[in-house]
Amino acid sequence: MSCPRLAAAQCLTAVAGGQSLNRQLPVNEQSLPNQQRPLYRELCYGVLRHYWTLKAALKPCFAKPLKRKDLDIEMLVLVGAYQLRYTAVAPHAAINSCVEACRTVKKKWAAGMVNAILRRCQRDGDELFANLPPAAAVSHPQWLYQAIKKAWPQQAEAILAANNSHPPMCLRVNARQGDRDSYLHALKDSDIEASPCDFAPQGVRLHAPQPVSRLPGFAEGLASVQDEAAQLCTTLLDLKAGQRVLDACAAPGGKTGAILETEANLREVVALDVEDGRLDRVRDNLQRLGLSATLLCADAADTDNWWDGKPFDRILLDAPCSATGVIRRNPDIKLHRRADDIPALVALQRRILDALWQCLSPGGTLLYATCSVLPDENEQQVADFLARHSDAAEAPIEAAWGQARPAGRQLFPAVDGPDGFFYAVLHKR
Numbered sequence: 480m481s482c483p484r485l486a487a488a489q490c491l492t493a494v495a496g497g498q499s500l501n502r503q504l505p506v507n508e509q510s511l512p513n514q515q516r517p518l519y520r521e522l523c524y525g526v527l528r529h530y531w532t533l534k535a536a537l538k539p540c541f542a543k544p545l546k547r548k549d550l551d552i553e554m555l556v557l558v559g560a561y562q563l564r565y566t567a568v569a570p571h572a573a574i575n576s577c578v579e580a581c582r583t584v585k586k587k588w589a590a591g592m593v594n595a596i597l598r599r600c601q602r603d604g605d606e607l608f609a610n611l612p613p614a615a616a617v618s619h620p621q622w623l624y625q626a627i628k629k630a631w632p633q634q635a636e637a638i639l640a641a642n643n644s645h646p647p648m649c650l651r652v653n654a655r656q657g658d659r660d661s662y663l664h665a666l667k668d669s670d671i672e673a674s675p676c677d678f679a680p681q682g683v684r685l686h687a688p689q690p691v692s693r694l695p696g697f698a699e700g701l702a703s704v705q706d707e708a709a710q711l712c713t714t715l716l717d718l719k720a721g722q723r724v725l726d727a728c729a730a731p732g733g734k735t736g737a738i739l740e741t742e743a744n745l746r747e748v749v750a751l752d753v754e755d756g757r758l759d760r761v762r763d764n765l766q767r768l769g770l771s772a773t774l775l776c777a778d779a780a781d782t783d784n785w786w787d788g789k790p791f792d793r794i795l796l797d798a799p800c801s802a803t804g805v806i807r808r809n810p811d812i813k814l815h816r817r818a819d820d821i822p823a824l825v826a827l828q829r830r831i832l833d834a835l836w837q838c839l840s841p842g843g844t845l846l847y848a849t850c851s852v853l854p855d856e857n858e859q860q861v862a863d864f865l866a867r868h869s870d871a872a873e874a875p876i877e878a879a880w881g882q883a884r885p886a887g888r889q890l891f892p893a894v895d896g897p898d899g900f901f902y903a904v905l906h907k908r
């Protein structure tokens with residue numbers, strides 16, 4: 480019999496073993512009928528959001544740590560405890576199906592233990608979840624908790640809370656095919672509640688997430704799913720007819736589409752990414768929008784290999800980063816990212832930035848963007864770049880969103896608001 484709790488525990492086992500949530504979710508979902516899939520997804524996301532809290536709170540319940548091969552049992556316990564602690568599900572349903580799942584995976588020995596732990600969690604939950612270490616209490620790994628606290632003492636509490644919240648679903652209305660007001664009407668006609676985003680001119684925030692198949696004209700390219708923060712890139716690029724534009728780390732193509740929608744008469748848009756498989760997604764996205772770009776698979780920093788020597792008027796570098804601004808959309812980041820990943824990412828960003836600078840025409844603009852909240856990848860990266868390049872000047876971003884920094888502008892993830900993002904506009908003299 481299919482069991483969404485068991486499927487979730489198996490997905491979480493793979494994620495805890497290093498697999499990405501986005502890749503793994505559809506794998507374990509396959510065994511489930513359609514009506515069980517929303518619960519399965521909710522369990523996977525919910526456990527990952529509260530993972531560090533659940534782990535710390537339940538630690539005293541395990542007589543000794545489980546063996547690696549029994550990670551699925553630990554994940555079943557987390558699934559059950561998540562339901563008991565954070566959802567309104569009837570406790571016996573959560574407990575019984577997790578106990579039953581032990582038998583399904585032929586680990587009868589674990590059934591009694593899982594039953595005892597979940598019953599204790601039901602009985603003594605308030606005690607178990609009280610007085611956790613500060614990082615565990617807000618469900619973050621210690622290093623990330625400290626990094627956020629250190630960088631943003633004023634905003635840390637709100638950032639940490641936003642990281643554990645459900646993200647809003649935002650759309651970008653395709654400016655080539657219609658205006659935002661008309662699309663809001665079309666949504667209303669489809670009984671989908673939505674409001675305009677605060678800062679992105681084409682942005683719409685849905686009051687509840689929807690399958691894209693329900694969105695009016697989605698298949699025809701009338702709208703795309705994209706957070707408000709990511710949409711801001713086109714405003715900052717200041718696109719004009721006749722320009723040659725490079726989207727240097729383009730996959731899956733969210734911003735490539737936004738660029739092409741914003742200015743219909745660009746000379747050429749080159750969308751580059753190092754991962755061939757991810758470029759297929761750029762192709763699919765542009766096809767749905769009825770737009771086209773020159774797609775290249777290459778390491779952006781290795782310009783000898785891909786650049787034709789003709790300068791670009793605009794370059795968007797949406798750099799590979801820690802993704803610490805989009806944790807609420809990708810809660811597995813809290814398991815996978817390590818403190819020592821950051822220096823390697825900073826070095827990669829620096830290498831790409833320096834290489835792309837030579838591809839920019841004098842008078843041109845490079846927009847540096849990340850979905851990170853860590854200053855080393857953002858304002859510090861840009862400050863170091865400006866110190867190395869005497870022909871570079873930063874144009875301060877005047878905006879109603881985010882916070883001006885010594886270099887660039889930082890957006891923080893906010894509950895029901897935008898993702899965490901960083902932007903810096905660099906002009907070449």
Ligand SMILES: C[S@@+](CC[C@H](N)C(=O)[O-])C[C@H]1O[C@@H](n2cnc3c(N)ncnc32)[C@H](O)[C@@H]1O
Pocket residue numbers: 709727728729730731732733734735751752753754757777778779780797798799800831
């Ligand atoms: C933040 S994502 C880009 C998201 C994309 N701009 C969008 O809006 O849909 C970063 C991308 O950089 C790519 N990447 C990483 N290292 C790269 C490199 N050296 N050269 C080119 N692309 C790279 C990754 O494959 C990934 O697709």
